[in-house]
Amino acid sequence: MKLLIVEDEKALMDNMLSYLSRGDLVCEHASTFREAQDKLVSFSYDIVVLDIMLPDGNGLNLLRLLKDKQPEAGVLIISAKNALDDRIAGLELGADDYLTKPFHLPELNARLKAIFRRRKFQGHKEVQFNEISINTDTHDATVHDVSLILTLKEYELLVFFIANKNRVLTKQTIAEHLWGDHVDVQDSFDFVYQHIKNLRKKITAAGGEDYIKTIYGLGYKLNG
Amino acid sequence: MSLLTKITILNLLLAFAAFGIGGVRVYHKFRFEVQRETDFTLMESFDQVEQIIRAGVPAADLQNRLMSIARVDTAGPADRKMVFADTLAQHPVLKRPELFRKLTVTREIDGQFYRFMLMNVVIEQSDISRIITNVLQDLFVVLGGILLIFNFLISKWLLGPFKATLEKVKSFNLQSGEVPVFPKTSTVEFKRLNSFLAEMLAKAGKDYRSLKEFSENASHELQTPLAIANGKLELLLEAPGLDDSQLQLVQDAQEALSRLSKLNEALLLLTKIENQEFAPQTPVNFSDILNADVQIFEELAGMKGLLLSTAISPSVLLRIDPSLAHILVGNLLKNAIRHNVGDGWIKVRLDVGQLTVSNTGTAPAVPTDQLFGRFQKSNLPGKSLGLGLAIVKKICDVNAMTVNYTYHDGVHEVAVRF
Numbered sequence: 001m002k003l004l005i006v007e008d009e010k011a012l013m014d015n016m017l018s019y020l021s022r023g024d025l026v027c028e029h030a031s032t033f034r035e036a037q038d039k040l041v042s043f044s045y046d047i048v049v050l051d052i053m054l055p056d057g058n059g060l061n062l063l064r065l066l067k068d069k070q071p072e073a074g075v076l077i078i079s080a081k082n083a084l085d086d087r088i089a090g091l092e093l094g095a096d097d098y099l100t101k102p103f104h105l106p107e108l109n110a111r112l113k114a115i116f117r118r119r120k121f122q123g124h125k126e127v128q129f130n131e132i133s134i135n136t137d138t139h140d141a142t143v144h145d146v147s148l149i150l151t152l153k154e155y156e157l158l159v160f161f162i163a164n165k166n167r168v169l170t171k172q173t174i175a176e177h178l179w180g181d182h183v184d185v186q187d188s189f190d191f192v193y194q195h196i197k198n199l200r201k202k203i204t205a206a207g208g209e210d211y212i213k214t215i216y217g218l219g220y221k222l223n224g
Numbered sequence: 225m226s227l228l229t230k231i232t233i234l235n236l237l238l239a240f241a242a243f244g245i246g247g248v249r250v251y252h253k254f255r256f257e258v259q260r261e262t263d264f265t266l267m268e269s270f271d272q273v274e275q276i277i278r279a280g281v282p283a284a285d286l287q288n289r290l291m292s293i294a295r296v297d298t299a300g301p302a303d304r305k306m307v308f309a310d311t312l313a314q315h316p317v318l319k320r321p322e323l324f325r326k327l328t329v330t331r332e333i334d335g336q337f338y339r340f341m342l343m344n345v346v347i348e349q350s351d352i353s354r355i356i357t358n359v360l361q362d363l364f365v366v367l368g369g370i371l372l373i374f375n376f377l378i379s380k381w382l383l384g385p386f387k388a389t390l391e392k393v394k395s396f397n398l399q400s401g402e403v404p405v406f407p408k409t410s411t412v413e414f415k416r417l418n419s420f421l422a423e424m425l426a427k428a429g430k431d432y433r434s435l436k437e438f439s440e441n442a443s444h445e446l447q448t449p450l451a452i453a454n455g456k457l458e459l460l461l462e463a464p465g466l467d468d469s470q471l472q473l474v475q476d477a478q479e480a481l482s483r484l485s486k487l488n489e490a491l492l493l494l495t496k497i498e499n500q501e502f503a504p505q506t507p508v509n510f511s512d513i514l515n516a517d518v519q520i521f522e523e524l525a526g527m528k529g530l531l532l533s534t535a536i537s538p539s540v541l542l543r544i545d546p547s548l549a550h551i552l553v554g555n556l557l558k559n560a561i562r563h564n565v566g567d568g569w570i571k572v573r574l575d576v577g578q579l580t581v582s583n584t585g586t587a588p589a590v591p592t593d594q595l596f597g598r599f600q601k602s603n604l605p606g607k608s609l610g611l612g613l614a615i616v617k618k619i620c621d622v623n624a625m626t627v628n629y630t631y632h633d634g635v636h637e638v639a640v641r642f
Contacts, residue, residue, distance in 0.1 A: 009448050015455030102451035105458045168461040185561040218475045
């Protein structure tokens, strides 16, 4: 999966590159409007991560160019918080999803994979992880072809884990992925534990291996 | 009390004092003159009488009510001196004792000593003082009238520009920062005042704007390094070979950063609202916004064992920026969830003109109206930033809505009227 990240802040870009490059992604980057324009015209990408606010131009114009040149490419917009207008304009221009700064890197990773799935595997949206397979269209999960009866949250949790396999996911990252930013109304994120416990139980009951490792006090990790 | 009223009162007091002192002085002067004139007349009368007696007219024939002449045997040098004195005597017409001036003197005429006693009525003291008081009273009234007319003219013509300046300053709005144009005036002091005020207001406006800009820029610029630092920590979590205690340190740092980031975001939002960057354009369907937000929070409330119930009138229109509407509702609901009790409830009610969010909760530690202040936290520890209600208040302020917080018998209620 080939990715172009358009972001003018070098350190933020470095963060994204370091995190994403460790997976099965090929990442290129552009830090100005012009650079991004050149790359979009010359090369093709599966997904473009686009910061709307660029020093030398509006990212929305890049989005128009991209939709013109490479209509099959997926787009994830990064925008400032509360910049609702930019977000709506971006989605109307054909962006697949958006993230508001600041975001968790695992969240970015999961969103990119979701876009990739939607874009590339039309009619066959299957995620495979060892003996676990998930159909993201029907939301069916199986272990060794045994169906898992999962709640919506457990299903989302499993997809999130697989998208970020071998990565540490803090309770906060998981909670915000499943319940959104407002989850901080809860006194602690310990409720995440209950959902993970149930998910583990269901996978092992269906004959699957327990891949989820607890990192005490911090979070969880899916070892694959 | 206006400046002119004060000046007028002072003027009148001064005039009163001057008239008083003047009156006393006139009275004494007048009395002295009257007395001198009376004495002079008595002396003249006496001279005439003396002449007449020297001419041979018998003294007894000359006696009358105002003059007595008595023969005496001897007269010392003291008796020969003219002695003037005040005396009371019966007035022939008025039939009452009146003040008379009396001249007593002894003279030798043709070898015979006569003791003369001449009297003349004096203008009464009370008459003098009455006349003076009357005149001064009239004068005082006239002076007061003139002063009033003068003041009216002064305030109209002389102080007019000053009043206009005051009005202009009163209508000055720091938020718009528009320096008023002061009326032209020919008075040097007012000219100086106006130019000073124009300068000062322009500077105040400029300072205010740059302060607002600064706080917004500072908040905005803080976001990026915060996001970078947070990303670096997420990468650090991935580093191989970290033990549990090291991971815990990273996690704690992440939590602190996340809190800082949210705090900064809230402050940035407050500044943006203050800077009026959210202009309400067209009315939005507030009922839809509320329904959507309630759906988001229903699950979060349920996770804490709270019952969220609603009574939302459909199609309530409200002129507000949609993102502000979401923030307003979100903050109220968050607050109701966060500061609740076990097995509590939350009720959301929307009618035309009013939104109320009520919830169970423990009594607030501070008076409820103080909860709208920044960093006013309730007694609950936790993730609350202490800015949620401050943002609610600010949103209400810029959208001409009012918000009230009440607590009664274990129930908190926030009512927003629009």
